[in-house]
Amino acid sequence: MASQEIALIDERQPGTSFVERLHGLVITVDHKKLGLMYVGTALGFLLVAGLMALAIRMQLAVPNNTLLEPDVFNRFFTMHGTAMVFLVGMPIIAGLGNYLVPLMIGTRDMAFPRLNAFGYWMFLFGGLLLYFSYLGAPGLAGHGSAPDVGWFAYAPLTGRAFSRGHGTDYWILSLLLTSVGSTVSAINVLATVFALRCRGMTLMRMPLFVWLMVVTNFMILLALPALSASQVMLLIDRYLGGHFFDTQAGGSAVIWQHFFWIFGHPEVYILIIPAFACVSEIVPVFSRKPIFGYPVMVGATVMIGLISVSVWAHHMFSVGMTSVGNTFFAISTFLVAVPTGIKIFNWLGTMYGGKIRLELPMIFCLGFLFQFLIAGLTGVMLAVVPFNWQLTDSYFVVAHFHYTLVGGFLSGMFAGFYYWYPKTSGRLLDRRLGFWHFWLFFIGFHLTFDTMHFPGLLGMPRRVYTYDAGRGWETLNFITSLGALIQAAGVLCLVVNILRSWKKGKVAGNDPWDAWTLEWATTSPPPDYNFETLPVVRSRRPLWDLKHPEDPDWKYD
Amino acid sequence: MINDATLPLHVEATEWKLPSSRKVAVICLILTETGLFSIFVAAYLFYLGKSLTGPFPRDVLELPVLSTICLLSSSVTVMLAERAFNRDRVGRFKLWWLVTIALAAFFLGATALEWRRLIYQKGLTISTNLFGTTYYSLVGLHASHVVVGLCLLSLVFVFSLGGYVTRMHRERIEMISWYWHFVDAVWVVVFIVVYVIGR
Numbered sequence: 001m002a003s004q005e006i007a008l009i010d011e012r013q014p015g016t017s018f019v020e021r022l023h024g025l026v027i028t029v030d031h032k033k034l035g036l037m038y039v040g041t042a043l044g045f046l047l048v049a050g051l052m053a054l055a056i057r058m059q060l061a062v063p064n065n066t067l068l069e070p071d072v073f074n075r076f077f078t079m080h081g082t083a084m085v086f087l088v089g090m091p092i093i094a095g096l097g098n099y100l101v102p103l104m105i106g107t108r109d110m111a112f113p114r115l116n117a118f119g120y121w122m123f124l125f126g127g128l129l130l131y132f133s134y135l136g137a138p139g140l141a142g143h144g145s146a147p148d149v150g151w152f153a154y155a156p157l158t159g160r161a162f163s164r165g166h167g168t169d170y171w172i173l174s175l176l177l178t179s180v181g182s183t184v185s186a187i188n189v190l191a192t193v194f195a196l197r198c199r200g201m202t203l204m205r206m207p208l209f210v211w212l213m214v215v216t217n218f219m220i221l222l223a224l225p226a227l228s229a230s231q232v233m234l235l236i237d238r239y240l241g242g243h244f245f246d247t248q249a250g251g252s253a254v255i256w257q258h259f260f261w262i263f264g265h266p267e268v269y270i271l272i273i274p275a276f277a278c279v280s281e282i283v284p285v286f287s288r289k290p291i292f293g294y295p296v297m298v299g300a301t302v303m304i305g306l307i308s309v310s311v312w313a314h315h316m317f318s319v320g321m322t323s324v325g326n327t328f329f330a331i332s333t334f335l336v337a338v339p340t341g342i343k344i345f346n347w348l349g350t351m352y353g354g355k356i357r358l359e360l361p362m363i364f365c366l367g368f369l370f371q372f373l374i375a376g377l378t379g380v381m382l383a384v385v386p387f388n389w390q391l392t393d394s395y396f397v398v399a400h401f402h403y404t405l406v407g408g409f410l411s412g413m414f415a416g417f418y419y420w421y422p423k424t425s426g427r428l429l430d431r432r433l434g435f436w437h438f439w440l441f442f443i444g445f446h447l448t449f450d451t452m453h454f455p456g457l458l459g460m461p462r463r464v465y466t467y468d469a470g471r472g473w474e475t476l477n478f479i480t481s482l483g484a485l486i487q488a489a490g491v492l493c494l495v496v497n498i499l500r501s502w503k504k505g506k507v508a509g510n511d512p513w514d515a516w517t518l519e520w521a522t523t524s525p526p527p528d529y530n531f532e533t534l535p536v537v538r539s540r541r542p543l544w545d546l547k548h549p550e551d552p553d554w555k556y557d
Numbered sequence: 558m559i560n561d562a563t564l565p566l567h568v569e570a571t572e573w574k575l576p577s578s579r580k581v582a583v584i585c586l587i588l589t590e591t592g593l594f595s596i597f598v599a600a601y602l603f604y605l606g607k608s609l610t611g612p613f614p615r616d617v618l619e620l621p622v623l624s625t626i627c628l629l630s631s632s633v634t635v636m637l638a639e640r641a642f643n644r645d646r647v648g649r650f651k652l653w654w655l656v657t658i659a660l661a662a663f664f665l666g667a668t669a670l671e672w673r674r675l676i677y678q679k680g681l682t683i684s685t686n687l688f689g690t691t692y693y694s695l696v697g698l699h700a701s702h703v704v705v706g707l708c709l710l711s712l713v714f715v716f717s718l719g720g721y722v723t724r725m726h727r728e729r730i731e732m733i734s735w736y737w738h739f740v741d742a743v744w745v746v747v748f749i750v751v752y753v754i755g756r
C-alpha cells in the first residue's frame with residue numbers, strides 16, 4: 001500500500017528539482033511529452049527567427065540604413081528563412097501530430113515511442129547545429145560565418161569558390177539531421193494511424209485532423225528525400241570535388257533549382273495542410289455543426305497532395321524553360337487552386353447556418369480563412385507566367401509567401417494552440433490576453449504584409465540590404481516595419497499567456513469546448529496511458545454519441 | 558463529467574483487424590528511400606553525355622553480369638530462408654540465410670574490384686568528370702544500402718547461431734527480407750540506367 005502511494009505521488013510530480021525534471025524530459029518516450037517538447041522548442045526557435053526578421057525590418061525601415069552590414073543582413077535572411085521552415089514549421093506539425101493523433105484515434109502511444117524520441121532529439125540537435133554555425137563556421141581558416149546563401153541555397157553560390165568557410169556545410173548538415181528527424185516522425189505517425197486505431201475507428205470515421213496529418217506525412221516522405229539527395233550532392237561537390245552543380249565541368253546550376261523545388265513546393269503544402277487540419281476541427285465545434293462534406297474534404301486534400309508534387313517549376317519561370325514547360329507548370333498550379341477552393345467552400349458551408357461561438361480558436365480560424373484566401377489569390381496571380389516574369393524575386397513574392405505562411409500556417413497553428421492548450425495543461429489560456437494577441441497580430445500582420453505587396457509592384461527586389469531614397473518605397477517600407485513591431489507585441493502576448501496560464505489559468509475541465517473527438521474524452525492533461533480502457537467508436541463524432549444517446553450520429557450512417 | 562471509464566460506448570461484435578505497425582513503417586521507409594534514389598537516378602540520366610572530358614562510360618564500363626546474377630539470386634535465397642523459418646526448419650533457414658550473406662558479400666566485393674579497376678587503371682574518380690561524379694554517387698548510394706542490408710543479415714545470422722532467433726521474430730525476419738528485395742529491385746534500375754542506357 002505504501003509503495004503504491006509513493007508511485008502515485010511520483011507520477012503527479014515527476015521530481016521536484018530542476019535536474020530531475022530535466023532528466024525526465026531527456027529519457028521520456030511519451031508521445032504527449034515529446035509533442036509538447038516539439039512545440040515548445042519550435043516556439044523558442046520562432047522567437048529567435050522572429051527577432052531576426054525584426055532586425056531585417058528595422059534595417060529596411062528607412063533608406064540607406066546602416067543598422068545591419070550587408071553580409072550580416074545576408075546571414076539574417078538565410079537563417080530566418082531556414083529556421084522558420086525547418087525549426088519552427090516542421091517541428092510544430094510534428095508536435096501537434098505527436099500529441100493529438102494517438103489521442104484522436106484512441107490509443108495509448110505512438111507505434112514506435114523510442115523512434116519518436118529519437119526524431120525529437122535529431123531535430124533539436126540539428127537546430128542547435130544550425131545556430132552553432134555562428135561560432136563554428138569560420139573554422140580554422142577564419143573566414144565564413146552562419147550560412148548566407150538564402151534558404152533555397154541556389155547553385156553556384158554554394159560552390160566552394162563562392163561560399164568560403166563552413167556556413168553552407170552547416171546549412172547542409174543541420175538540415176540533413178532535422179530531415180532524418182522529420183522522416184522518422186512521419187513514418188511513426190503513419191504507422192500509428194494505420195495500425196493502432198481503436199475499435200470501430202474506420203478510416204472514414206477518423207477526425208479530419210488525422211486524415212490531413214496522414215496526407216502531410218506522406219508528402220514529407222515523398223518530398224524530403226529530394227532535399228536530402230540534393231544536399232548530399234552538394235556535399236560531394238564541396239568536399240569530394242564532384243561536379244553536379246559545377247557549370248565549368250558540364251554540371252548544371254538549374255538542376256539544383258529543380259531538385260530544391262521538387263522538395264520546396266510540396267513543403268509549402270506540408271506546412272499548410274496541418275493548418276487546414278486545425279481549422280477543420282475547430283470550425284465545426286465552434287459552429288455547432290458537423291463538418292460540411294467530410295468525404296469531399298478528404299478527397300480535396302489528397303488531390304492537393306497529388307497535384308502539388310507536379311507544380312514545382314512555377315518557382316523557376318524566369319530561369320528560361322521552354323514555353324511547353326512554362327505552360328505545364330502554370331496550368332498545374334492553377335489546378336491546385338480547385339481543391340483548395342473546395343476546402344474554403346466547405347469551411348464556409350460548415351459555418352453557414354451554424355450557431356457560431358466567437359471564442360479565440362474560432363477567431364483565429366476566421367483570420368486564417370480571410371488571409372489564406374488572399375494568399376491563394378496572389379498565388380494564382382504569380383502562376384500567370386508573364387506576370388511572374390515581371391514580379392519574380394520582388395517583394396510581391398515575399399509578401400505572397402508570408403501571407404500563406406504567417407497569415408495561413410501560423411494563424412492556423414495559433415487557433416490550434418488556443419483550442420488544445422486546455423487539453424495539454426488542464427487550464428484555459430487567458431481570454432483577454434488572447435484577444436490582445438489576436439488584434440495586435442491581426443493589425444500588425446495586415447500593416448506589414450498588405451503593404452509589402454506594393455514595393456514589390458514598384459520594383460523593389462527581395463534580399464537587398466538597403467535602398468536609395470526617392471524611389472517611392474520609403475513610406476511603404478516604414479509601414480511594413482511598423483507592422484512587424486506590432487506583430488512582435490502580439491506574439492509576446494501569446495508567450496506570456498502560455499507561460500502564465502500553465503499554472504494560473506482558469507481550470508478548463510476535460511471538455512471545455514463541448515467538442516466531439518476522442519481527445520476530449522480523457523482528463524486534461526491526459527494520464528500517461530491516455531485512456532483507462534480503450535474507446536470504441538461508431539461514428540465520426542464519438543463524444544456527440546455519448547452526450548446525445550437519444551440522437552447518436554451512427555443512426556444516420 | 559465525462560471520463561474514460563464511461564467510454565466503451567458500444568461494443569461492436571465485428572472483428573477489428575489492422576495492419577501491423579512494423580509493416581506500415583517499412584513500407585513508408587521504402588517509399589521515402591524510393592524518393593531518394595529517384596533523385597539520384599534523375600541526376601544520372603540528366604547528366605548522361607554531358608561530361609566535357611573522358612573517360613566516358615562506353616570506354617570504361619563493363620557489364621557486371623556475375624555480380625548482378627548473385628545479387629538477384631540472393632533475393633531468391635532470402636525467400637527460401639524465410640520459408641524455411643516459417644516452417645520451423647532452423648538448420649535450413651541458417652543455411653539459406655548464410656548463402657544470402659555470401660551472395661551479398663560477393664556483390665560488394667565485385668563492386669570494390671570494379672571501382673579499383675576504374676580508379677587505378679582507367680583513372681576515373683568521383684572528381685574526374687561528371688560521369689565519375691554521378692556514377693560513384695549513384696552506385697555508391699546503392700552499395701551503401703547493400704552494406705546496411707549485409708549488417709542486418711549478419712546480425713540475424715549471429716543471433717541465430719546462439720539460438721536467439723525464435724518464432725517471435727518472424728515479422729522482423731520478414732521485414733529484413735522486404736528491405737532486401739527493395740535493395741535488389743533498386744539494383745535492377747541502377748543496372749539498366751548505368752550499364753544499359755548509360756553505355
Ligand SMILES: [Cu+2]
Binds near residue numbers: 311
Ligand atoms: Cu510553389
